[in-house]
Amino acid sequence: MSPPPYAEEFIHFIDQATTVYHAVDWAQDELESKGYSRLKEDDDWPSILKPGGKYYVTRNATSIIAFAIGKQFISGGPLAMIGSHIDALTLKVKPVSLSEKGGYERLAIAPYSGGGPSQSFDGSYSTWWDRDLGLAGRVLVQAKNGNVEQKLVQFPTPIARIPSLAVHFGAPARGPFNWETNFIPVVGLAKPGDSVLSQDSGSVYGPVKDRHSARLLKAISREIGVPVSSIVDFDLELYDFQSATTLGLSDEFISAPRLDDKLCSFSALKALTNLSDSFLDQSSAVHLVGLFDNEEIGSGLRQGAKSNFIQTVIERLIDAQVGVKEADKSPFTSNLIGQSLASSFLISADVTHAFNPNFPGVYLPGASPELNKGVVIKAEPNGRSTTTSTGKVLLSLVAEASQSELQLFHIRNDGRSGGTIGPMVSERLGCPTIDVGIPQLSMHSIRGITGSADPGIGVKFFQGFFEHYEHLREKIEFN
Template identity: 45%
Template sequence: MRASPYRLNAHHPQPLLSHRLLTRPSPSNSLLSSFSLVLVATMTRRVPSSLSLRQQAAAQAQSTLSVSSSASSSFAPIPIPTSAHAQQAASPLAASKHFVLADMDGRPPLDNRACINCISKLSPNEVSQVNWHLDEENKCKLCAVRDLKPEAFTKPFCDFLRENPTVFHTVDYFKTKLRQSGYVELPARDSWSDKIQPGGKYWVTRNGSSIIAFAVGKSYKPGNGVGMIAGHIDALTARLKPVSKKPTTAGYVQLGVAPYAGALNQTWWDRDLSIGGRVIVRDEKTGKTSSKLVQLDWPIAKIPTLAPHFGVGMMGQNNAETQAVPIIGLDSSDSSSAELLGSVGAFVNTQPPKLVRLISKQLGITSYDSIVNWELELFDSQPASVFGLDKEFITAGRIDDKLCSWSALLGLLHSTERDEDSYIKLVALFDDEEVGSLLRQGARGNFLPSTVERAVEALNPTTYGPGLIGQTFAKSFLLSADVSHAGNPNFIGNYLAEHIPKLNVGLVVCGDSNAHMTTDAVSSAILHRVANLCGAQLQDFQIRNDSHSGGTVGPMLSSAMGVRAADAGLPQLSMHSIRATTGALDPGLGVHFFKGFLDFWEQVDGEWE
């Protein structure tokens, strides 16, 4: 089944998908007949406006299928898969992997261009979401992802940033990708003794804001090492205070927020800010408590600047407590602001009433008392987009460091599975890096070391001990992946002339003589060997002696486990601005190198004496 190009109706902004019945009399076309592909005539059923565009497309793609006995002559002829296509369909997992990596699930079929060869390898559900009308400008997405063409990952990365503004949404997104790719969750509170096997793929989370995923080689042997990539998914933001309700000032309803890391700097002024995060809800009927994710898709807050006529500079050291308070409404817009929404002492009474109502409506909560607490934050609502004469840049919020994290996780999903693999591939993505990594979900906690130890114990229940885990760490390597600084043409004097990273070139190997980075001669040589094997390009960066270097999760993790390590990340402009810039090809270049590291680490390690 395929989805043909759809049209947009001025009165119905969601896609109106056109389909047709596929019937092939020849029994040799077993692939199509096995799918039982029955396609719908033009579908105009409305989808609830509260759904996101992606949900709308998914809902329409999954609508009840009806049978049409003949094909409309208005459709272009459909290519018939050959017997060669049918033979290739014998390995559907690889095609489904590329479908996941191309981020095609639930997207409008018009955007999901695919060739007949790739379509022949898809499942019926996946076929229903693709479009095989190709031309020079719209080529097969699945082929592009398979061939690691960097441009194939630009739009998926932008969509990821738009749809997952908080750490909680990001972890939930990664869990979905892992689940679709055959990974199995390991609940941290359960025993893993009988759950981990060679050839298995797993993930575990902590606090809903950090995640570790790993794949055990099919030929794993006791004491073999782990090829690890570690990054962070938190970003500068403004979090709601425990009591975010504030007295009305000059007729404005304001919101009490606190900066996370370096947020609320001057780049946050006059930006359209939305809100999202997790809400802790207690079911009054069952007594069970759970967390629910929420995200508003329109701006609800703004921090207004003061007009220059008042003679107060806005680019100086403005007071973040008194002068960076967002406005979220007018006093007259909520006539019941003095009303208590919950019982005496309830959490909701400490928050702006209209915000409580809005969040409750989004989550379908009818009893305000059931909201026990929440962790909400403000974020730039402007979606990620490409810009430049040749669309060679991506501009977005939260690039630091969802860029390396997203690329690393996709590199793991794209990595090659071989029978002879005897080590463990792992990606660990942490919360709290921007504030020191001191919490349990941060890199200074025991999340990564304990995960490796528990996995090794489950794989070697009779021989596990300090000696075995020590041997495992000695044979392991950590790639600390955090964004680096691209050269800024307006401040080129702030860079060393020999260390000016460029966008759309490749990862940047970061050095620091004061050990803020883990890179040394050995680890740098290892990364360059990996780059040589996978056909990637690396750059070098070190900060000037009269500037201060930032830090990464690398040193703390490397010292905790005693593993060899290097720091390398993708470059960006305007680090720690509410809106930064990277290259349009950089997400894909990251996927390429991270996949190469995971694929070739075992070989490279074996080359060292």
């Protein structure tokens, strides 16, 4: 039996997207293969943007915004937007990672999560014990001309493991555990002479050689093909090395790491790149996807959804007055921006909880999403969700037009709701917004489960939103 649409492509993507750097790199390749051109934030956009043009821009190499301008678009017209986050819970290598004890070489790490060091080991990171872990990320190297360049690194074999304590030791094996002393990956056995860099490796730029082991630096230099002496710094993280795979008696599931939220990111980007040139020729809207870093730690920093990234992209796009003759251009671009945002709509897409049959009591009847069924509208009345009745009606019309099915999730009153980028982007832009998700099991585990049809279900619905928003928005009064 052939796999559902996009299942194999999504598995391939997840295996490539081991870090947020690699995920954005994949997105750039995907966009360029479909005719999207790269913009830089310090470019003069009005001289570049054209009707029918397709563009993308990155920030910090960890966030990316891509948009296709309908050939009939005029500043003041609508934007159909999907926003998601592309980071995932992980363990980051510390700026000083040297750690040896009892003959073991270890790698000092710090948890990347909203809970930080206070988060319980009984929660998200309990699943990281006794896993084969890979190492990947971004390395900064000094080129021969003195410039500092970025290179991606991903080791081909697992290099780390966080060993649990055998139950035979009794109480110490049951915890509580200490982040700083009990949760350190082992990466090798310390060997005499391994801590010394060879004479021909030169002097390492800055204090890097004093902060990381010589073995780690030499391993990085081998992988990226540069001398140790050219390594300036790096941002590395650990990840579940096991490949994503289909699972189940009929391959109805996908078992994969990093589902939250590379799943919605994948489906949204594929939906955008699927838009045909003939559709864009007739479109009078801008179709935009924003994939943001740092959602798992609050969406702050310059590359997070709380930053000015999406706002400045939209303002510069409207300010360029694409397709307007010079004599007809308006000096009142803030007015045009207000017009555009008032007629625009944003889908905030983040994975949501599928029904877990082993814990039925934590779900509400009628609001317990199923795998391989449909995209889920997420509702919550206390500001963690942007969903409104008008937004639900719009998406119902999108589902009807695209022959898709919608589901609903609402947390119980005695449960705790997670956050999304929706409220913060909605607050910044002021346009109508709704929160949706693709369902998964084992959220925030090192490895989760989604339906094998769910990536394709997401692509179909998000593409339907882009293709039908222009005429459906006129059927609903949002203000």
